[in-house]
Amino acid sequence: MGNINYDFTGRTVIVTGAARGIGLEVAKHFNNSGADVVMVDFDGDEVKQAAETIDATAVQADVSNTDDVERVVQDTLQRTGRIDVVVNNAGILRDRVLWKLTDEDWAQVLNVHAGGTFRFTRAVVPHFRAQNYGRIINVTSYSGIRGNRGQANYSTAKAGIIGLTKTSAKELAAFGITVNAISPNAATRMTASIPEEKVSEVTGPIARFADPAEMANAIAFLASEEAGYITGVVLPVDGGVSM
Ligand SMILES: NC(=O)c1ccc[n+]([C@@H]2O[C@H](COP(=O)([O-])OP(=O)(O)OC[C@H]3O[C@@H](n4cnc5c(N)ncnc54)[C@H](O)[C@@H]3O)[C@@H](O)[C@H]2O)c1
Structure with missing residues (x-):
């Protein structure tokens, strides 16, 4: 998979959930495009190993913890003097039919997805406002757009991310900041457990899961300086399944 070729030289990019899957491909992509990449993940060992392969900075942090998120932003600003892009x-x-969901299943999923996206957005806004520039790319899901059996918690969180994307796009446009989302459909550990007979149902007209690098291409486009007139958009990068 080739790289869409936007130049991120001199830019600092924070990617959360970067130890594997889509996040790792996004980190690689920005690294190849010249950015200083900060790879954030809950799994400290895995993200450290992943970052060593591409010469990026690994940080163990939990996006559902405000102190962790503030620490990542402050340490990054101290080290590089700037942040330009955040990929949430x-x-x-924690999938179960809704009548079996525990309070913990509910709270954890909302707190990581919607809460983590909110925390990172809030943490970078003062800096983005001061430099009058910033790009925020959030990751939502088909489940948040259309609903999905077994995912009441996840679809609520991902729908919440769409609301947050649009509201922050409106609040931040005056400061040179754009906020957009993608809705992916890629082969990762998250989709590996989908049974073979269900794959065609969830992959749409293009009838395959994407390479995670195809998600990175879309994110890099939305994160580019050139995409400055695009904000509040939810871009399905899903082979057409959400049509
Ligand atoms: N793969 C798909 O087709 C698909 C479809 C729709 C949405 N998504 C979304 O794309 C994103 C990436 O998914 P993926 O398929 O690469 O999943 P993945 O499970 O391969 O990777 C997720 C990463 O997030 C990290 N993480 C989890 N909780 C965290 C926390 N509290 N703090 C910091 N890091 C944490 C994990 O350790 C892991 O490295 C997710 O938001 C997912 O909901 C994926």
């Missing part, structure tokens, strides 16, 4: 990608699943 970290995610978990």
Whole structure:
């Protein structure tokens, strides 16, 4: 998979959930495009190993913890003097039909997806406003757009991310900041447990899961300086399944 070729030289990019899957491909992509990449993940060992392969900075942090998120932003600003792009990608699943969901399943999923996206957005806004520039890319899901059996918590969190994307796009446009989301459909550990007979149902007309690098291309476009007139958009990068 080739790289869409936007130049991120001199830019600092934070990617959450970067130890594997989509986040890792996004980190690689920005690294190849010249950015200083900060790879954030709950799994400290895995993200450290992943970052060593591409010469990025690994940080163990939990996006559902405000102190962790503030620490990542402050340490990054101290080290590089700037942050230009945040990709809010970290995610978990706690799937069960809704009548079996526990309060913990509910709270954890909302707190990681919607809460983590909110915390990172809030943490970078003062800096983005001061430099009058910033790009925020959130990661939502088909489940948040259309609903999905077994995912009442996840679809609520992902729908919440759409609301947050649009509201922050409106609040931040005056400060040179754009906020957009993608809705992916890629082969990762998250989709690996989908049974073979269900794959065609969830992949749409293009009838395959994407390479996670295809998500990175879309994110890089939305994160580019050139996409400055695009904000509040939810871009399905899903082979057409959400049509
Ligand atoms: N793969 C798909 O087709 C698909 C479809 C729709 C949405 N998504 C979304 O894309 C994003 C990435 O998914 P993926 O398929 O690469 O999943 P993945 O499970 O391979 O990767 C998720 C990463 O997030 C990290 N993470 C989880 N909780 C965290 C926390 N509290 N703090 C920091 N890091 C944390 C995990 O350790 C992991 O490295 C998720 O938000 C997911 O909901 C994926």
